[in-house]
Amino acid sequence: GENVEQHPSTLSVQEGDSAVIKCTYSDSASNYFPWYKQELGKRPQLIIDIRSNVGEKKDQRIAVTLNKTAKHFSLHITETQPEDSAVYFCAARWALGQLTFGSGTQLTVLP
Amino acid sequence: DTGVSQDPRHKITKRGQNVTFRCDPISEHNRLYWYRQTLGQGPEFLTYFQNEAQLEKSRLLSDRFSAERPKGSFSTLEIQRTEQGDSAMYLCASSEPYEQYFGPGTRLTVT
Numbered sequence: 427g428e429n430v431e432q433h434p435s436t437l438s439v440q441e442g443d444s445a446v447i448k449c450t451y452s453d454s455a456s457n458y459f460p461w462y463k464q465e466l467g468k469r470p471q472l473i474i475d476i477r478s479n480v481g482e483k484k485d486q487r488i489a490v491t492l493n494k495t496a497k498h499f500s501l502h503i504t505e506t507q508p509e510d511s512a513v514y515f516c517a518a519r520w521a522l523g524q525l526t527f528g529s530g531t532q533l534t535v536l537p
Numbered sequence: 538d539t540g541v542s543q544d545p546r547h548k549i550t551k552r553g554q555n556v557t558f559r560c561d562p563i564s565e566h567n568r569l570y571w572y573r574q575t576l577g578q579g580p581e582f583l584t585y586f587q588n589e590a591q592l593e594k595s596r597l598l599s600d601r602f603s604a605e606r607p608k609g610s611f612s613t614l615e616i617q618r619t620e621q622g623d624s625a626m627y628l629c630a631s632s633e634p635y636e637q638y639f640g641p642g643t644r645l646t647v648t
Contacts, residue, residue: 458635469639470580515579522593523568525637527579
């Protein structure tokens with residue numbers, strides 16, 4: 427099955443700085459890579475995704491990059507704000523569409 | 538509300554009892570997934586339906602677990618003879634075909 431590793435497990439940044447979270451996946455057949463934001467006690471919320479035929483995708487302050495050869499993908503958040511503080515999960519889609527998630531990154535944006 | 542809904546939101550049960558959870562997906566979504574999330578971890582895939590057909594089950598889904606999706610609409614997840622290790626958040630997601638949107642989850646506590 428698919429395996430997804432996510433780093434770092436915790437990340438603290440000053441408000442206005444950038445944050446980068448990295449993931450690697452094992453199954454080269456994976457073709458879809460979403461990122462979820464989960465606040466305490468709430469559902470995972472899809473914030474951005476990328477398909478394997480694209481190398482980069484951007485949505486306002488959030489961007490995702492994909493390196494298929496290295497099986498790496500990363501989340502970039504620029505101009506961080508306190509409301510960006512949450513746990514972020516990367517995931518990879520495989521087989522029939524089920525997602526395998528990374529172990530999560532607790533992002534703290536310090537005011 | 539046109540998002541994914543789940544019922545109940547919280548369930549406390551004694552060990553050995555049976556419990557059933559319900560998920561109502563986004564109405565136009567044919568694909569429905571169940572995941573389990575424990576504290577500090579990413580969601581783990583349990584099972585997948587396309588319309589009414591259950592097409593994939595994780596090895597995490599022991600014989601005590603059963604899921605149905607009659608008529609391809611809502612889905613139920615039943616756990617028989619609950620054990621303390623079943624305590625977790627049970628999340629449902631629906632998609633068509635890639636982006637998975639999660640419900641608020643059912644938090645199960647087995648005492």
